[in-house]
Each structure stands twice: as C-alpha cells, then as structure tokens.
Amino acid sequence: MTQGAGAERLAALCGDVHGGRGPAYRVLADAVRVLTGDGRLPSGTRLPAERALAEALGVSRVTVARAYRDLRDDGWADARHGAGTWVRLPDRTGGVDGVWAPGPVDRGTIDLAHAAPAAPAVLPDLVARAVERGAAELAGHGYGPDGLPALRAAIADRFTARGLPTGPEQVVVTGGALQAIGLVVAELAGPGDRVLVEHPTYPSALDVVSDAGAVAVPVSGDGADATPQTVLPRAARQTAARVAYLMADFQNPTGRLLDDGARARLVQRLARQGTVALVDETFAELDLREGATGPLPCAAHAAGPDDVVTVGGLSKIAWGGLRIGWIRAGRERAARMRRRLARAQLALPVLEQLVAVEVLERLDVLRAERVGVLRTRRDLLVAELAAALPDWRFTVPDGGLALWCDLGAHVSTALTAAAPRHGLVLAPGPRFGAGHAFTDRLRVPFTHPGPVAAEAVRRLARTARDVDGPGRTAGADPATRAGVVV
Structure with missing residues (x-):
C-alpha cells in the first residue's frame, strides 16, 4: 500500500461535490474513480478517514461512507477492518497503473x-523497405547503444534542413521522446532540484520530473502579459530552476505556437538565469497551415551549445508504436547522455531504427x-x-x-x-x-x-x-x- 492521501489534498483534487450534478456521494465516488484511473491517486493509496474527508468537503459522514461503499462495490477500492480504505484499479480496466498511455478499451468505446x-497509409511500405535493409545488419552482433549511424545521421540532417546545423555526434537515439525527456531530466536535475513546466503541460512530463525526485514548478504562460518568454525566465530567477521543460511547437494541450522572436527571447533569458531549456519538439512536424514555413528550432536562437537541449520522436508524425526518439545537445553533453543511456540498455531494436531511417528519408511524403x-x-x-x-x-x-x-x-x-x-x-x-x-x-x-x-x-x-x-x-x-x- 502506498502513502495515504490527506483529507485536505483529496478534497482539493475532488473539487466541489455539490452543484446539481447528482447526489454528492456519487459525485465524490466518480471523482475518486477519475483520480485513480489517471494516476493522480496511485493504486494502493489509502483514503482519508470518513470523518476527516467529510469535514474537508463540507458534507456529512454518511455521504463519504456511501461513496466509499460504492467504490468498493464497483471494484475501485478495498477495505480491511482497522486498516482503512484504499483505492485500486479494477481488473477490467487493463493498462498500467498511473501511466499516461492508451490502454485497452471496451468494444465500441x-x-x-x-x-x-x-x-499513415505509407508506413507499411516503409516497414517493408526497412526489413529488406535489415538483412545486411544480421551479419553483425546487433548491439549499439549509440544508435545506428545511419539513423543518427538522418536525425542530424533533419535538424540541419530546418535551419539548425547539427552533426551526428550531437544526437542521442532513445526509445521514444518520453525516454529522451527522462534522460535529460536525470542528467540535468537531481533530487530536490526545481524544474519549470508550462501550466498546462504534457502529463507524462510531470510524472518524469517526479520520478527523478525533482520538483515541478508549474508556470502559466497564457495571456498578453503572461507569455512564456516573460513568465518562464522570471520564474527561473525566483526559483533557481535547473531546467525549464517547454513545447514551442503546438504546445500540448493548448496548441500554442511560438514565433522566432518569442523563441529567441525565451531561450536567451533562461540562459542568463542559468536554466537549461528542455524543448520538446514532438509536435514540430504537425504544422497544419497551408504552405506555411515554420519557425526555426529553439536551439537555433541559443547563444551557447548547452543552453538548449532538444528532444523529439516519431510517435505523432508516424505511429505511436514506433518507439524511436532522440536528443539533440552539445557534443560533450550528448556524449555524457549516451554513456548514461548505455548503462541502462545495450541497444535499441535494430529493425525499429531502420524503419525510422526510412521515415526520415521520406518524411516529406x-x-x-x-x-x-x-x-x-x-x-x-x-x-x-x-x-x-x-x-x-x-x-x-x-x-x-x-x-x-x-x-x-x-x-x-x-x-x-x-x-x-x-x-x-x-x-x-x-x-x-x-x-x-x-x-x-x-x-x-x-x-x-x-x-x-x-x-x-x-x-x-x-x-x-x-x-x-x-x-x-x-x-x-x-x-x-x-x-x-x-
């Protein structure tokens, strides 16, 4: 069983259980189900005592007791006399507890x-071409923590084509963009260090920061006087944050796009505060404007090679099952992260890397x-x-x-x-x-x-x-x- 959830904290997460959306006990039970299903209440978290939660929510103890009973009846909670009530994921939900990734859904859902x-329809042809190319790889041992040279070159070439000259030695190949984010956070921030995150932001980024023992500092950047290029550097100065995780290209979930001027001001102001910009480009290729030329990568505006670390991947432009991502950094920092990655895994799947090469070589199509x-x-x-x-x-x-x-x-x-x-x-x-x-x-x-x-x-x-x-x-x-x- 994991640590319990305090009554005040759970009440804040559940919000107002009144408001005409049905009986308060049902609203409370529904809120706990949602919190458990999306991982904010990890399976095994002990729920507060009925009386304490009732006081925090401003409801009767009977209301909390009925909500807890419904949760147990539906398989969302367990209880043992003297040990209290704790949440769990019902066996029927599938998936992995607290992981932000699609899981099985009922038919018709x-x-x-x-x-x-x-x-996309073109991907099967690219997979077939990769299989043909893979025959030549079978004569070797198949290991390579650095990633296939052809893939690192293709990633570097894509950065260069977008206006950011890059060599293969600046590229680290990872098992998807999320692994890349985790590797960068582990390299740049330790337990207790502050990491700025946009608010709202990509849910798994919050999880990665937490898993590293760092402290996520949410910073809202919406509004004419609260743009990312103003509020993030200000927060960096106030908190001495080591890293600022951000998305400049069609930010998830808001869809906001920063222009070149905003990017330049943002990364240069962060650098002056000693904060590294960790820029997630997962959506960078998803510009839906007709005939538009997107802005330069954020790193193109950096004054020094270590001011910006860029991560990206193929899950959105190609397919979520193609778990290939990357990091683009200064040469020395990239080399350190390759060594860190090699200690965790000896190689990435060769066939997936070959598919990634095909995707990048035919990315325009x-x-x-x-x-x-x-x-x-x-x-x-x-x-x-x-x-x-x-x-x-x-x-x-x-x-x-x-x-x-x-x-x-x-x-x-x-x-x-x-x-x-x-x-x-x-x-x-x-x-x-x-x-x-x-x-x-x-x-x-x-x-x-x-x-x-x-x-x-x-x-x-x-x-x-x-x-x-x-x-x-x-x-x-x-x-x-x-x-x-x-």
Missing part, C-alpha cells in the same frame, strides 16, 4: 483521452499525408462541436492534434466520470496540470476518422447533458457558436 492517430488528414479532421471536429456544444470555447490551433476546450463550468472531472456510461474515455483537464487547476477544461483530439469523430461528439453532448453542466444549447447565440477564436 471511443478513446478521446489520448491523441494517438493510426499509422509521410508528412504531407499526415497533415492533410489531420487538417480535415480538425475542421470537421470544430464544426461538430459548434453544432452540438455551442457553449464550449476554444482556439482553433494551427497544428498539433487536439482542441483545448473551455467548458464554461467546473465539470471536467464529472464529464470524465460519466463518459464511460456513454461509450467514451476522456482525460480530465486537471490531468494536464498540478493541483486542482483546469477543472473547467477538456482536451478533445482530432485524431479519429470523420464518422468516429461525429459519433464521439454526439456522445460528448449526451455526457454533458448527463452532468447538467456544459452543452446547454437553448438560447445560444449562433454568432458565438462553440466560442471559436481563430
């Missing part, structure tokens, strides 16, 4: 929690297919949401994979809890932040084919009606349908 598109499909799906999702949920507000992003929706009410957790009854899996807004933030937000990916997306929105609307929160269409002003901000 639509997963809107994760932005994970299927592979693959990207054109992927971007065209995503642009169509984004526009369809925008139209469907405008028709079905006109009270929701969002900015249509120029790239990435999802819309970051303002629900107009603090019902994100309630929606997520009710969604399975309507054949949906959602990710609550607070999963993208720290504490009890973003309870009025929901990330909705545009990665599903048109008919699936349309059905998903219909189910979303039914879910919204179920919780008696967002989605009220009566009297909505057609001029503000969906609150779209272009």
Whole structure:
C-alpha cells in the first residue's frame, strides 16, 4: 500500500461535490474513480478517514461512507477492518497503473483521452523497405547503444534542413521522446532540484520530473502579459530552476505556437538565469497551415551549445508504436547522455531504427499525408462541436492534434466520470496540470476518422447533458457558436 492521501489534498483534487450534478456521494465516488484511473491517486493509496474527508468537503459522514461503499462495490477500492480504505484499479480496466498511455478499451468505446492517430497509409511500405535493409545488419552482433549511424545521421540532417546545423555526434537515439525527456531530466536535475513546466503541460512530463525526485514548478504562460518568454525566465530567477521543460511547437494541450522572436527571447533569458531549456519538439512536424514555413528550432536562437537541449520522436508524425526518439545537445553533453543511456540498455531494436531511417528519408511524403488528414479532421471536429456544444470555447490551433476546450463550468472531472456510461474515455483537464487547476477544461483530439469523430461528439453532448453542466444549447447565440477564436 502506498502513502495515504490527506483529507485536505483529496478534497482539493475532488473539487466541489455539490452543484446539481447528482447526489454528492456519487459525485465524490466518480471523482475518486477519475483520480485513480489517471494516476493522480496511485493504486494502493489509502483514503482519508470518513470523518476527516467529510469535514474537508463540507458534507456529512454518511455521504463519504456511501461513496466509499460504492467504490468498493464497483471494484475501485478495498477495505480491511482497522486498516482503512484504499483505492485500486479494477481488473477490467487493463493498462498500467498511473501511466499516461492508451490502454485497452471496451468494444465500441471511443478513446478521446489520448491523441494517438493510426499509422499513415505509407508506413507499411516503409516497414517493408526497412526489413529488406535489415538483412545486411544480421551479419553483425546487433548491439549499439549509440544508435545506428545511419539513423543518427538522418536525425542530424533533419535538424540541419530546418535551419539548425547539427552533426551526428550531437544526437542521442532513445526509445521514444518520453525516454529522451527522462534522460535529460536525470542528467540535468537531481533530487530536490526545481524544474519549470508550462501550466498546462504534457502529463507524462510531470510524472518524469517526479520520478527523478525533482520538483515541478508549474508556470502559466497564457495571456498578453503572461507569455512564456516573460513568465518562464522570471520564474527561473525566483526559483533557481535547473531546467525549464517547454513545447514551442503546438504546445500540448493548448496548441500554442511560438514565433522566432518569442523563441529567441525565451531561450536567451533562461540562459542568463542559468536554466537549461528542455524543448520538446514532438509536435514540430504537425504544422497544419497551408504552405506555411515554420519557425526555426529553439536551439537555433541559443547563444551557447548547452543552453538548449532538444528532444523529439516519431510517435505523432508516424505511429505511436514506433518507439524511436532522440536528443539533440552539445557534443560533450550528448556524449555524457549516451554513456548514461548505455548503462541502462545495450541497444535499441535494430529493425525499429531502420524503419525510422526510412521515415526520415521520406518524411516529406509521410508528412504531407499526415497533415492533410489531420487538417480535415480538425475542421470537421470544430464544426461538430459548434453544432452540438455551442457553449464550449476554444482556439482553433494551427497544428498539433487536439482542441483545448473551455467548458464554461467546473465539470471536467464529472464529464470524465460519466463518459464511460456513454461509450467514451476522456482525460480530465486537471490531468494536464498540478493541483486542482483546469477543472473547467477538456482536451478533445482530432485524431479519429470523420464518422468516429461525429459519433464521439454526439456522445460528448449526451455526457454533458448527463452532468447538467456544459452543452446547454437553448438560447445560444449562433454568432458565438462553440466560442471559436481563430
């Protein structure tokens, strides 16, 4: 059993259990299910005593007792006399406790929690070409913690083509972008060190920082006077942070894109505070603008080779099952991280690396297919949401994979809890932040084919009606349908 959750902390995570969305005990039980399912309450966490939680929430002890009983009856909690009640994942959920990755879903259920598109049509041909190329590798021993030379060269060439001259010696090949983030955090920050993170941010980045023993410091960068290039350097000065994790390209989940001027100011100001910019470029190739030329990589604006470390991968532009990522850093820092990685694994799968070489050599073809499909799906999702949920507000992003929706009410957790009854899996807004933030937000990916997306929105609307929160269409002003901000 893991450490218990304090009553005040759990009450803050659950939020207001009143508010007309059903009996308070049901709202509380639903909130605990959501928190357990997305890992904010790890399986085995002991729940507070009924009386303490009742006082923290401002409800009766009977309400808490009924919620705990429902959780036990549904397989979301266990109890033992004298030991209390602790949460667990029901056997039927599948997946891995607390891991931010798509898991099995019931047949007919639509997963809107994760932005994970299927592979593009061109990928099978690239896999076949990689298999043919792999025959020549079988004569060797197959080990190589540095990664295949051809792959490191292809990654370096892609950076160079984007305006950032790079040599293969500056590249570290990893098992996906998440492993790359973890390797960089472990290299640059130790236990107790502060790591700045945008707020909201990629959920697994928060997990990686926590696993390294570092302290994530959330920094909000939305608004005219609170841009990333101003608030992150200010927070770096105030906290002496070692690292600032950020996404300059179609930030997850907001979709925000920083221009060259903002990038230059951001990395140079962070460097003056002694803070390394850890830039995640996972979405950098997903620019959906017609004929647009994207900004330079952040590292192109750095004054020194160690001011910026860049990570990326192929999971979004190619396929989530292609677990190839990379780090781009100064030569000496890259060499240290290769040595660190070699102590953990002797080699990456050779065939996957060969597929990655094929993908990078034909990236323009693959990207054109992927971007065209995503642009169509984004526009369809925008139209469907405008028709079905006109009270929701969002900015249509120029790239990435999802819309970051303002629900107009603090019902994100309630929606997520009710969604399975309507054949949906959602990710609550607070999963993208720290504490009890973003309870009025929901990330909705545009990665599903048109008919699936349309059905998903219909189910979303039914879910919204179920919780008696967002989605009220009566009297909505057609001029503000969906609150779209272009």
